[in-house]
Amino acid sequence: MTTESELANHTVPINKIPKYYVDSVIRVLVIRRGSITPYKNSKHEGTYRTIILVDEEGIKIQATLFNKHIETWKDFLKPNKSYYIAKGRYDRVNPNYSSVHKEVELAFTDNTVIKETDHEVSTQNFSDGFLSLDAVDNLPNGSILDLIYILVSVNPIIQNATSKRREIVVTNELMEPTIVTLWGDFAENDGAFLDKLKDDKPILCLCDGVSIYKGRFGISTIPVSSVLINPIFQKAIDLRAWREIIEADNKDITVAPTKAMRRAIEVPLDHILDGLLPESQDSMYKFKATIVDILNKDEPWYFSGKTCRKKVKVIEEAAACTNCNIDNVEYAMRYCLRLEVCGGEKCTRVVLFEAANNLLGCNVQEYIQSTSIKKEECHYYRKLVLSKDKQFNFLVRIDLTDSNPHRSLIAEEIHQLEDQAPVILEEEVRSMRKYRKRAKKTTNAAAQFNQKKPKVAKD
DNA sequence: CCCCCCCC
Numbered sequence: 001m002t003t004e005s006e007l008a009n010h011t012v013p014i015n016k017i018p019k020y021y022v023d024s025v026i027r028v029l030v031i032r033r034g035s036i037t038p039y040k041n042s043k044h045e046g047t048y049r050t051i052i053l054v055d056e057e058g059i060k061i062q063a064t065l066f067n068k069h070i071e072t073w074k075d076f077l078k079p080n081k082s083y084y085i086a087k088g089r090y091d092r093v094n095p096n097y098s099s100v101h102k103e104v105e106l107a108f109t110d111n112t113v114i115k116e117t118d119h120e121v122s123t124q125n126f127s128d129g130f131l132s133l134d135a136v137d138n139l140p141n142g143s144i145l146d147l148i149y150i151l152v153s154v155n156p157i158i159q160n161a162t163s164k165r166r167e168i169v170v171t172n173e174l175m176e177p178t179i180v181t182l183w184g185d186f187a188e189n190d191g192a193f194l195d196k197l198k199d200d201k202p203i204l205c206l207c208d209g210v211s212i213y214k215g216r217f218g219i220s221t222i223p224v225s226s227v228l229i230n231p232i233f234q235k236a237i238d239l240r241a242w243r244e245i246i247e248a249d250n251k252d253i254t255v256a257p258t259k260a261m262r263r264a265i266e267v268p269l270d271h272i273l274d275g276l277l278p279e280s281q282d283s284m285y286k287f288k289a290t291i292v293d294i295l296n297k298d299e300p301w302y303f304s305g306k307t308c309r310k311k312v313k314v315i316e317e318a319a320a321c322t323n324c325n326i327d328n329v330e331y332a333m334r335y336c337l338r339l340e341v342c343g344g345e346k347c348t349r350v351v352l353f354e355a356a357n358n359l360l361g362c363n364v365q366e367y368i369q370s371t372s373i374k375k376e377e378c379h380y381y382r383k384l385v386l387s388k389d390k391q392f393n394f395l396v397r398i399d400l401t402d403s404n405p406h407r408s409l410i411a412e413e414i415h416q417l418e419d420q421a422p423v424i425l426e427e428e429v430r431s432m433r434k435y436r437k438r439a440k441k442t443t444n445a446a447a448q449f450n451q452k453k454p455k456v457a458k459d
Numbered sequence: 460c461c462c463c464c465c466c467c
Contacts (some may be wrong), residue, residue, distance in 0.1 A: 037461080039461055039462090044460045044461090046460070048460075048461050055461080096462075098462090107460090158461055161462075162463085162465080163464065163465050165465075181466070183466095184463065184465095212464080212466095220465085222463090223461095223462070223463060225465070242467090353467095399467095408467085
């Protein structure tokens with residue numbers, strides 16, 4: 001059974017596979033191919049690679065390649081390609097671990113047949129399950145989620161001895177920028193790829209992600225998640241059309257306040273400095289204040305060790321970290337902008353790390369590069385200097401249980417008061433039909449609609 | 460035969 005028509009004749013949906021029956025054929029789309037990972041425990045040693053597959057009904061199954069099978073199938077099971085898989089073994093899922101299917105997982109044997117096919121698996125049913133970011137609020141913490149959103153920005157990877165993580169900012173049609181944390185090889189591989197793509201603001205889907213502590217840590221990947229980049233189904237095309245319209249109106253989706261900022265309790269600066277704060281579930285507070293001085297406007301950055309992010313001393317390319325006690329640590333530039341701000345009767349110092357991106361309008365590498373010659377003419381530098389005497393909203397995290405609070409506040413986010421994010425009415429946003437109509441007239445999304453014969457959006 | 464759900 002190796003010809004395409006034979007395979008096609010025996011194909012069944014994943015959910016119709018008889019228990020432990022090895023002669024079922026499935027036709028599946030690869031939505032994730034994990035990196036090759038070594039393992040070693042008391043009984044076994046080797047390498048494995050996880051593959052996530054989805055069939056035409058939108059049912060997912062996790063497959064694992066071990067050892068020699070990784071090499072055997074190295075040119076197969078590539079993301080976004082469709083395959084027939086015959087003579088796989090369907091094992092029961094270990095209930096101790098999450099998987100993308102409740103009951104079965106696919107294992108490869110020496111007899112397994114994999115054949116690439118041009119008969120692509122339709123993602124129509126699969127895409128029905130993807131939710132917008134605002135739907136997360138209505139789900140319990142720890143729910144497994146399938147989300148669709150627009151990439152706004154990609155932060156550098158943060159790694160230590162035991163973990164790798166990377167935060168990305170994504171948004172939706174309600175302009176709700178939200179942080180998604182990528183872990184492990186999602187941070188490393190998918191994250192690096194997204195970093196290159198980010199200026200295109202691609203549409204992304206997160207399959208089987210999780211929302212941990214609602215609001216506070218937001219959404220993150222788990223080991224069985226998948227990240228789809230620029231999928232071609234209707235929901236993604238609609239979201240892209242919306243993005244193009246927003247951009248055509250010269251609204252910048254990257255500057256809207258995040259959910260954390262919107263939800264934070266607003267307090268007068270005096271109350272923060274005097275420790276007179278109401279209880280807040282996620283310790284986030286916001287206050288209005290005017291920037292009265294920029295304390296380090298000539299060099300608002302430092303060399304930051306990649307392990308602990310503390311300041312490192314760089315002498316002839318080698319960076320020594322006194323915090324980690326390493327002589328030669330990897331490092332990168334990081335913003336550290338110190339401001340004097342006043343609100344009400346009181347003034348205080350505020351430090352911006354990543355939030356400086358927001359104020360200056362570019363990342364630290366770009367800032368350093370563009371201010372290295374003729375700084376006074378640099379747009380970003382001028383933006384910084386001109387922020388003086390203007391009023392901003394600051395978002396800070398304050399741990400009420402900390403008996404020794406720091407004197408300078410760390411702002412997680414900053415937004416100038418006059419140019420608050422564009423307010424978009426929910427009804428307007430929800431009317432995808434309207435966007436589609438406008439998109440047809442005004443943007444090159446029209447080309448995609450005409451190609452793809454849109455189905456009527458359910459809503 | 461793997462199996463990490465982690466963070467200011």
